Amino acid sequence: MKIMAVNAGSSSLKFQLLEMPEEKVITSGLVERIGYDNAVFTIKVNGEKVTVTQEILDHKVAVHLVVEGLIKHHIISSLDEIKGVGHRVVQGGEIFKTSAVITDKVVEQIRSLNDLAPLHNPANITGIEAFRKALPEVVQVAVFDTTFHQTMSEDAYLYAAPYEWYKNYGVRKYGFHGTSHQYVSERATKLLNNPEAKVIVCHLGNGASLCAVKAGKSVDTSMGLTPLEGIPMGTRSGNVDPAVLMLIAAKENKTYAEVLDDLNKRSGYLGVSGISNDSRDIVEGMNKGDYRATLAHKIQVKRIADYIGSYYVYMGGLDAICFTAGIGENAPEIRRDVLNAVKVLGITVDPVQNQLRGEREITTKDSKVKGFIIPTNEEVMIARETIRLGKF
Numbered sequence: 001m002k003i004m005a006v007n008a009g010s011s012s013l014k015f016q017l018l019e020m021p022e023e024k025v026i027t028s029g030l031v032e033r034i035g036y037d038n039a040v041f042t043i044k045v046n047g048e049k050v051t052v053t054q055e056i057l058d059h060k061v062a063v064h065l066v067v068e069g070l071i072k073h074h075i076i077s078s079l080d081e082i083k084g085v086g087h088r089v090v091q092g093g094e095i096f097k098t099s100a101v102i103t104d105k106v107v108e109q110i111r112s113l114n115d116l117a118p119l120h121n122p123a124n125i126t127g128i129e130a131f132r133k134a135l136p137e138v139v140q141v142a143v144f145d146t147t148f149h150q151t152m153s154e155d156a157y158l159y160a161a162p163y164e165w166y167k168n169y170g171v172r173k174y175g176f177h178g179t180s181h182q183y184v185s186e187r188a189t190k191l192l193n194n195p196e197a198k199v200i201v202c203h204l205g206n207g208a209s210l211c212a213v214k215a216g217k218s219v220d221t222s223m224g225l226t227p228l229e230g231i232p233m234g235t236r237s238g239n240v241d242p243a244v245l246m247l248i249a250a251k252e253n254k255t256y257a258e259v260l261d262d263l264n265k266r267s268g269y270l271g272v273s274g275i276s277n278d279s280r281d282i283v284e285g286m287n288k289g290d291y292r293a294t295l296a297h298k299i300q301v302k303r304i305a306d307y308i309g310s311y312y313v314y315m316g317g318l319d320a321i322c323f324t325a326g327i328g329e330n331a332p333e334i335r336r337d338v339l340n341a342v343k344v345l346g347i348t349v350d351p352v353q354n355q356l357r358g359e360r361e362i363t364t365k366d367s368k369v370k371g372f373i374i375p376t377n378e379e380v381m382i383a384r385e386t387i388r389l390g391k392f
Ligand code: AMP
Pocket: 204, 205, 206, 207, 234, 277, 278, 279, 280, 281, 325, 326, 327, 330, 331
């Protein structure tokens, strides 16, 4: 059975067509620069990328091109072959404790959360509506970045701010990257052969978050009301004293929104190093002895180690630390330095395994806490949820 996994952004639409339940990727692709006359549509045909540049003014046209492309390139012979479409939705608030079959009511509920995720949810809805129009008979499912973290308890998700902010406006930690944290922690639990395992997932990509998972449930995570909270990232600052907003707004004659934009887009690796948001450039700078690149790396490592230490205490122990996403899967220097920073927990890195790629154990046999690389797969998670809820 063919299931489409979709991730719609404000000007982009990523998709993957999977054969389920085998979890085999049939094709994948991307529409970029939606809204422009030089938009780019890329689709993989027999492993080769086919790219077309043309005017694509909205998501409806983008979705039309995608489904047409599947037939034109003989990837499917009829649209009836697509049995379900799963959509990534960033913010599910407290409404969605699990994924949901999309109905008009569900779309309205997602829309009601727009205030909490003004950059993401409206774009996700645009993608959902375009696919509902293109494939009206097909089951569509919303899979939220936040639902996995809905198991956190109040002491973990509430800010120590006026309680009315939570009651009146939903101000609390929601956490993100939930599908990735769930996928990786489920895999780790299997590798450890222990359903009760305590694991920490380090999802380190351009966006980055950590998650403490106990017996398969998220008990804490580093992102908060928005993805800005937590560890520093490619361009995000992670935690800073909120008073910084006022100071910089006054010093640089900026609005709060502009300073927030600096914290979202000009901070993290990019802001500290002054070189790049890309970990490869940071590691290269570090190897050449560049002071600020080295500093960006050191700050990153310390802040990740701080979270690992606090989750170790919060969970009352730890069985494994898992690395995933672009940096977690591909940057041995960062894994090595993070694991060394928490070696007091009884962790010994295996330098040979740590240099390799793909799912593997990267600590020595006598290491009390294991380290793993576990490549994430959010699309498979979305397709699994689509099948589960589609009741095929
Ligand atoms: P993501 O957001 O998961 O796509 O991750 C993006 C980050 O992963 C960037 O900082 C990249 O530098 C990093 N990354 C991707 N591929 C590699 C690689 N081969 N080696 C080191 N870092 C990588």
